[in-house]
Amino acid sequence: MSILTQPILEINLSNLLENFLTLEKIAKPAIAAAVVKDDAYGLGAEQIVPLLYDTAGCRHFFVAHAVEGMKIAPLADKAVIYVLQGIGEDNLEIFKQFPQLVPVISCPEMFAFFKQNRLPDRKPVIHIETGLNRLGFRENELAALSKADIDEFSLVMSHLACGDEKDHFMNSYQFENFKRLKDLYFPKLPASLAASDGVFLGHDFHWNMVRLGAAMYGINTAPYRENQMKNVVTVRAPVLQIEDLAKGQFVGYSATYRANTNRKIAIVSIGYGDGLPRSLSNVGKVFFKDGKDLHEGRIIGRVSMDNVICDVTGINNLKVGDTAYMAADFYTLDDMGRDAGTISYEIMSRLGKNQRFIRKYVR
């Protein structure tokens, strides 16, 4: 028996790399750019950027914020790093300091700011709106651009709303919109429309550059069929305690679970403070390995900040210090997202951020 206390986040870099190469191959001859915003979806840009840069030869990265770009610039010194949230007073100095950072400009006001604070060595990206109704120039704003304005840009991009639903009408609607606006305003510019979900929509959607994020991290961005990506994230935590729970007893905060028969419970050292969604309360799953056998338990009661209480009735040979698997290749973050009423993206982005996780990068 081992006595252990800390949760472990394991990130499989080999699988991540393989996912990148698979996606790159599908999208060829489009350039495969890697989306490493939000600290590489929480999994650690400091590890993932050098892997993609050195091993996969990736030379184009996307981040959301300039502060994120600043951190990865020294790790990928010949790469272009696109900054999706663009340029403003609060990050202008970072752009000046790091010539690799290229702002994505999404509205006339930001473009005016860029022209007033010109960085002579930088040709920004223009983000155009095609149906998501999030960031991007609207058509009337494109029509107001001068020829000189248009010559400022090095790339035109847009973003799909429903790329993970193959037959959604929005995909063809956005494709047609994008094609029409590009032909009309930016006939000579390279173009990028697809993130990793768009990669699976066929060559029409690839244009000159695809932006590989979620699928590279193992998320199924084409959930209408089995995942073609390899799993990247494993989350496990030790069992701190195993106890009998007598019929009639309540469990956890606000007493939301009551035992209707005698049960056995295990207290596992992970909670929402570690990024586990609290919405897994009374519905989440937990797994234990016994040799080749995999046993399934269930989260009962409320998920608390540091612990979950699991019903492990009928799981024999379980002892204190054993490993509870919260996510793994047999129960991915996509599965957890479904159980938690959210998406794997949100969970991944939270898990990785906790400082008290033991983080292991495996190859």
Add this chain to the structure above:
Amino acid sequence: MSILTQPILEINLSNLLENFLTLEKIAKPAIAAAVVKDDAYGLGAEQIVPLLYDTAGCRHFFVAHAVEGMKIAPLADKAVIYVLQGIGEDNLEIFKQFPQLVPVISCPEMFAFFKQNRLPDRKPVIHIETGLNRLGFRENELAALSKADIDEFSLVMSHLACGDEKDHFMNSYQFENFKRLKDLYFPKLPASLAASDGVFLGHDFHWNMVRLGAAMYGINTAPYRENQMKNVVTVRAPVLQIEDLAKGQFVGYSATYRANTNRKIAIVSIGYGDGLPRSLSNVGKVFFKDGKDLHEGRIIGRVSMDNVICDVTGINNLKVGDTAYMAADFYTLDDMGRDAGTISYEIMSRLGKNQRFIRKYVR
């Protein structure tokens, strides 16, 4: 007009300190210990521990993990730091290195480990189970302890399941259980039962030490009446873009919002990657100040990783670069938790962890 890109997390240290002192006064003569686990609920133990130690004279802290205790030990060098998840093979070295850290032992297996790896200068806490059915010795396990075992401990603690519901039967049930077990097994030991919710349940619940967490951070742990705590957390983010949204248009991923009339929208630079719950999709609120007036907008469509799209129809004078308030004293994290179908604790614990937030500590 300013062009800005980054979200801002503002932590009011004066209010936090005042909350601590208010709670300490209510609980007197019980010792007021501060719960700073999970990096002080995500708000930054490095700032908060010295404030409580130096200014409020706090000498007892609780963390969940030894790695958390290790980080704060140098900031509070005469304080005792209790480690709730206890001691094990993965943190034994930390306990050896930092004599301030005192493990909380919650089961016989961990106690056996402690005795095998004795730290002669340490008298651990014993955690006993009284109704939460989470961590803690069960009564049959207490009965099996020898007199010598019992002499090992310096404090007996338990934890309430429903301390935030004043009249819940579980409170008196746990109180009676705690009193009976303490009298029977630990008649001479100081005792701790209440976290910050328990502070409001009256003197009976205070025993010798209260553990101040949530309420200190401004959370209303007595939600059956108006919050007596001051707000600590303000979350704001700049408006990146303002656009008209024509009737019939869809918004955001999976096109979950459709405009039934012409609307005006603002894209705000914060998303679930920053810790905003994705469950605020189509229900969350957002606020804008115009002089003394406060205007309320609404999140429409899905919350995405880096942005939210807000309906700002009818809010005049709004321009790019203006500040959107996602949480403040007029719309606290408790309010946001209610709208998001979760609790403020979970949101607070996530918000603070994002590295791309500009963090401001104000006094």
